Amino acid sequence: MSPINLVVQGSLLLLVFTVGLQGRFYDFLLVIRQPRLFLSGVLVVNVIVPIVAVLIVFLFPIALMTKAGLIAMAIAPMAPFLPGKMLKTGAGHEFAVGLYATLIVTAILIVPASIWAVGAFTHREVDLPVGALAWFVFTTVLLPLLAGMLVARLWPAIAPRLAKIGTIAAYVVLVPVVLFLLVKSGGELAGLLGDGTLAAIIITVLIGMVAGHALGGPEPVTRLAMSQAAVTRHPGIAGLIVQANGVDKAAMLAVILFLLVSLVLSTLYGKWILPRDAAAAARANGELQK
Secondary structure: OOHHHHHHHHHHHHHHHHHHHOOOHHHHHHHHHOHHHHHHHHHHHHHHHHHHHHHHHOOOOOOHHHHHHHHHHHHOOOOOOHHHHHHHOOOOHHHHHHHHHHHHHHHHHHHHHHHHHHHHHHOOOOOOOHHHHHHHHHHHHHHHHHHHHHHHHHOOOOHHHHHHHHHHHHHHHHHHHHHHHHHHOHHHHHOOOOOOHHHHHHHHHHHHHHHHHHOOOOOHHHHHHHHHHHHOOOHHHHHHHHHHOOOOHHHHHHHHHHHHHHHHHHHHHHHHHHHHHHHHHHHHHHHHHO
């Protein structure tokens, strides 16, 4: 593994650890405590977005390897920095950490099933060993997440401060590396802007956010959080899919572009929709009190 990959992986592990510091072990019980939201998350993240992506990419004259990267990203759920985004929008740790933890665990079975379905639909042989995915999820998500929860359980007084310091440290390291990679591959990424790739990503992300908002429950913060969960996909799992099927660099460039577009659009969506939802809720409460 190259030094840059080590830095990126270390920063992402630290982010997951900080999420654990803000969570509790019972967050894994979201499937029992809030089954409707859990099932909505499964539907939005693992069904709607992948189906939309598969249908959309075949409407544009996109190169085959680029299509593979976009579909891989649409299948790969829950990026490591997603819970932090959901917590910042005001979602409770039970929902943010619980949805992340439960959906990333169920991904061990759902992602290979989704890959099989895509292969059957496209009449191509596509594969991802369940063992490789399970090991990836265990080492990069469950271990740091559970370690953070254990620290929070043993030393609850210092856990919030550790989470803040860890998050800042992770982004201080991660952001310059990401910017370097963007500058290095900027010309190649620009080549994806005129062939329909960007349009396909934007349409997929917008539909995913609308679906997440619609199925996120009655609370504005959970609607926004669900929309973020729908479109903030895991580039590491997408990379596993790409590597397992011998796809070339063009697919990884599509993964990077999907990640960037989803981050920008979900941030803008949050800044637009959350104040509107909060104002609507305030008006409704005012009318009830009259």
